[in-house]
Amino acid sequence: MSAAKGGIIRRTSGDYMGMLATVINAVAMQEALEHMGLDVRVQSAVEIKEVCETYIHRKAIRHLEKGRIVIFAAGTGNPFFTTDTAATLRAIEIGADLIVKATKVDGIYDKDPHKFEDAQKIDVMGYNEALIGNIEVMDDTAISLAKDNKLPIVVCNMFKKDNLLHVIKDQQGVFSMVK
Incomplete structure (x- = not known):
């Protein structure tokens, strides 16, 4: 505790x-x-x-x-x-094209891939799907802010070498998006 x-x-x-x-x-x-x-x-x-x-x-x-x-x-x-909400707020304030949520998995999953072998990766998810489905990519306030401002959220694995470079170059497969 x-x-x-x-x-x-x-x-x-x-x-x-x-x-x-x-x-x-x-x-x-x-x-x-x-x-x-x-x-x-x-x-x-x-x-x-x-x-x-x-x-x-x-x-x-x-x-x-x-x-x-x-x-x-x-x-x-x-x-x-949360830091997710703050990051989304700052991204909107500076006019960013997207927000990158660097985490320990390579995208959005229907359930925790570290706990469930049958977890399915979701390449693209809508804001409403993320909110209604309670997908724990980011907190609901951050997702709602992104939705209201049409700010895409990219989710990628921060521990994989060169992954952020792949995200910047828009190489599919190394990340998922909420948009």
Whole structure:
């Protein structure tokens, strides 16, 4: 049982700790990408000015216009909102073409492929199907936001080498889509 579920830590405190963890991960990703020679900025929904920039929509757009990679951290800065919802919100705000949900499986399945050998991969699923079928690709708020803004969701395996490159090049078979 987790500390949050056991009542030791309030949900809001647990959510804030999770947001801070995403800042740590974003800074680590920034370091790795900069080591590769890329120009990267981290923007956080929670102000930590000694570590990264505070999220400002116009500044994020300007970084993107200059060809920089922008990593968004700390969700929306509010408890009770998942990182999926925050990622979808930021994608919509910056006018992204799609959102990539990098996870531990190579797409959308009718049931957990790690638990069920007969799990069937679904290549394309509609937003309504994902919501009604309670497919746990992303939370319902994130899927609804994507639906309302016609933002496709690509689901791929983050542990498979070069998978994100395959997604960018639109090589079918390595991912599934909700659209």
